[in-house]
Amino acid sequence: MNARLFFAVFLSAGLGTLVAQPFRVEPPNWWAGMQDTSLQLLIHGADAGALELSVSGTGVVLLGTHPADSPNYLFADLSIRPDATPGTVTLTFRRDGQPVAEQPYELRPRERPADQVEGFDASDVIYLITPDRFANGDPENDLVDTLRETALDRAAGFARHGGDLRGITDHLDYIDSMGFTAIWPSPVLENNMPAWSYHGYAITDYYAVDPRFGTLADYRELADAARTRGIKLIMDQVVNHSGSGHWWMDDLPFDNWLNYQDDPKMTNHRRSIHQDPYAARVDAERMTGGWFVSTMPDLNQRNPFLARYLIQNSLWWIETLGLGGVRQDTYPYPDADFLTGWTCRIMQEYPNFSIVGEEWSYNPATVAYWQRGKENPDGYVSCLPSVMDFPLQAALMSAFKEQEGWDSGLIKLYEALSNDYQYAEPRDLMVFAENHDMDRLATQLAGRVDHVRMALTYLLTVRGIPQLYYGSEVLLDNDEAPGDHGVIRSDMPGGWGGDRVNAFTGAGLSPDQVAVQGHLRRLLQWRKDHPVIATGRTLHYAPEDGTYVYGRYDENERVMVVLNKNDAPVTLDPERYRELIAGATTATPIDGPAQNIAAGLTVPASSGAVFVLR
Missing domain, CATH: 2.60.40.10 (Immunoglobulins)
Incomplete structure (x- = not known):
């Protein structure tokens, strides 16, 4: 049945x-x-x-x-x-x-007490995956005749390529060996749409796995197999909109089940209306009520039956899969009061759980508004533990793109971090350089492998919860089509039988790809053994002469990170950094011999160095 x-x-x-x-x-x-x-x-x-x-x-x-x-x-x-x-x-x-x-x-x-359902935190590193583009574990489910879109074409960015849940499960050993501790697949629920169904964000049945990704049993197997390896499964959920092919569209329960139900209007994307004391009501209604796109009807969470439906759906998936977290898409687009009820109900049931919301804003005040514990001028209260740190992402890219000036652009990182006073808990922010909606890291940094390595070093040592996108470790890019989501979400090399290059085994990788993958693996494994990166305090120094120095420290350990954008090695005068160095006499990098601090710390050209101070 x-x-x-x-x-x-x-x-x-x-x-x-x-x-x-x-x-x-x-x-x-x-x-x-x-x-x-x-x-x-x-x-x-x-x-x-x-x-x-x-x-x-x-x-x-x-x-x-x-x-x-x-x-x-x-x-x-x-x-x-x-x-x-x-x-x-x-x-x-x-x-x-x-x-x-x-x-x-x-x-x-x-199956487990609620207090044993644990979410992700700053000790984790999250691996974001677009399932259709990661690995094809079961070619038998590539085409499903009963669904509207049946084409399969790996050469087309907008088409389905055949990746599935089995493909992720089959490569958990690789993910584990790299050092990732959580995976975030983009949505795998049914998207019975005539085209562009691969991305998963136009859900047509909130209780059904898309058969081209597998079955509920496959989803459960992924969750269980990941858990046995100490890897948490994060579910990408969408409460703002459904797909226009959803089963209820032929027979909507209520006349107000959707916003602009009889006369669809698109959202104005003015997300700042939530914080804007002068926002016009018509703009606010269009923002939260407008459809995201014409094929994604906007759900009216002010309807109490729909609100309950969406809350229970989230709880059902958490309980069914034993999830380690939820990522909520387009966070500021639904009704704000509903979001409070949704987050608070989940956190009430699972006190140790984690939810991260996508607020794509580069203004830290706008992002901070949604986080749990923030005292907002308008009195808005949230139970959302984590928010995606888009302001820091923008600063990170600017820091490497700008070359001129005494600080070589690194002041952008320094100033971005100085805005942490606006957040209720900076340690719970999700930090990243790219995701499934952005140009690939290698493309954003114009193919500079040294800058890619430095950016990865920064993400894995700065405060917050790091998230990396699949394929970054082997320098996947979208140089051929900047901004094209279908190309951004390109296939993971080795995920399909017959692939000439295989990121999972290393076959066919270039020297640069091997070097970046190895660098990331060392960082990820090193990070597990140094909890100060997750829980310690931060101390940073204003950039000088193309270098930026910051530290993570607690009563047990001190770590010093140096980003050197210069084309030549630099030697740092330890006296300027005495507050961080304290009584340490040696600085040991992740890979290399210990240095005598008194003689000055030497950092190679165009690199990020991580030192353990003792």
């Missing part, structure tokens, strides 16, 4: 004739022992709204039902009391007091 579609048995009055009638019930199952005892079922089927419902099951109580504007929906409020026992709950439907259908509903035992 399809896990998302139960079959009610209709009983003809007095005849006992069995007639199969499908009802869609979402969530498709739930759990006993959740912190919040309430559960709301969405029931969809012919004339479901005209039926009476009763529920039988130990500890499960029906509190009430609600019809929708469409006659084919019924929303049922249940209470799953603390004494509820796992097992089958029976949903009985009646018309005019006579039973016409019975449908089973599964209440499962929780």
Whole structure:
């Protein structure tokens, strides 16, 4: 039986004739022992709204039902009391007091206590993956005739290439050997769209894995296999919009299920309206209510039934997969009050969990607004632990692109970090140089391998939670088409049988690719053994003469990082950095002999050096 579609048995009055009638019930199952005892079922089927419902099951109580504007929906409020026992709950439907259908509903035992569901933090390094472009583990699922888009063309950036969940699972050993401790695949839920379905952000069924990526069992296997290696699985979720091919688009529950439901309008992308004290109401409504693109209808989270649906969906996936975190797409686009309810409900259920929101703004005040603990002038309260640090990303790229001046552009990094006073918890920010929506790191840095290495060194030693994009370790670029998302999300070499170059085994890699991959592997493994990078304090010095020096320190260890953009080696006078060096006498780089601090610290040309001070 399809896990998302139960079959009610209709009983003809007095005849006992069995007639199969499908009802869609979402969530498709739930759990006993959740912190919040309430559960709301969405029931969809012919004339479901005209039926009476009763529920039988130990500890499960029906509190009430609600019809929708469409006659084919019924929303049922249940209470799953603390004494509820796992097992089958029976949903009985009646018309005019006579039973016409019975449908089973599964209440499962929780696999792990909520306080054992742990999220990611600054001790982790996240590997972002576009699944369709990473590795094809099961060629049998490349084409699915029942879906709208059936073309497969690795030469076309917009088409599906065949990567899947099995491909990620098959390469967990590589991810682990590199030193990554968390993976963030872009969405793998069903995207039954006529084109551009590979990216996953136009969801057409919130409870179904896209069959071209695999099955729910494959998703679960990935989560379990990653967990056994100490790798956390982060789910990329989308509560702002669905895909225009979503199953409910043919029969929307309410007249306000979508924003601009009868007359679609596109968002104005004016994300600052949330903080702007002078923002016009019409601009605010267009920002949060406008459709992201014409194929992504904007969900109206002010509808309480939709809000509950989205919150429960997130909880369902966390519980089903044992997730190690959630990344929320287009964070400032949904209703702000809904976002508070969504984040707070998740963090209430899983106190040690992690959620990161995408606020693509280069103004740190705008980004800081959304983080948990921030005291905002308008009183807005959030439960969001982490925000993506786009301001630091922009500063990092500017720092390497600018060459002129006494600081060679490094002042951008210094000043960006000095804005940390605006954040409630800088250590919980996600730091990155690129993602699936940006030009590749190698392209942004004009192919300068030395600058790529320095940027990676910076990301893995600065405060925050580092996120890297698959293929950066082997210098994937999109030089042929800057800004083209399909090329940015190019195939990982070696992910397909017959690939001449294989990033996983090293076959066919150029010397530069081997060097950068090795550099990153050493940094990642080194970082695991030096918790000061994750939890220590930061001290930095204003850039001088093309060098930028900062340190991470606590009572147990001190680490000094030097970014040298000069074309020649530099030797640093230790006296200027005495506050960081303190009583240390030697500085040991990650790979190389220890240096006597009193003689000055030498850093090679155009490089990032990481020293452990002792």
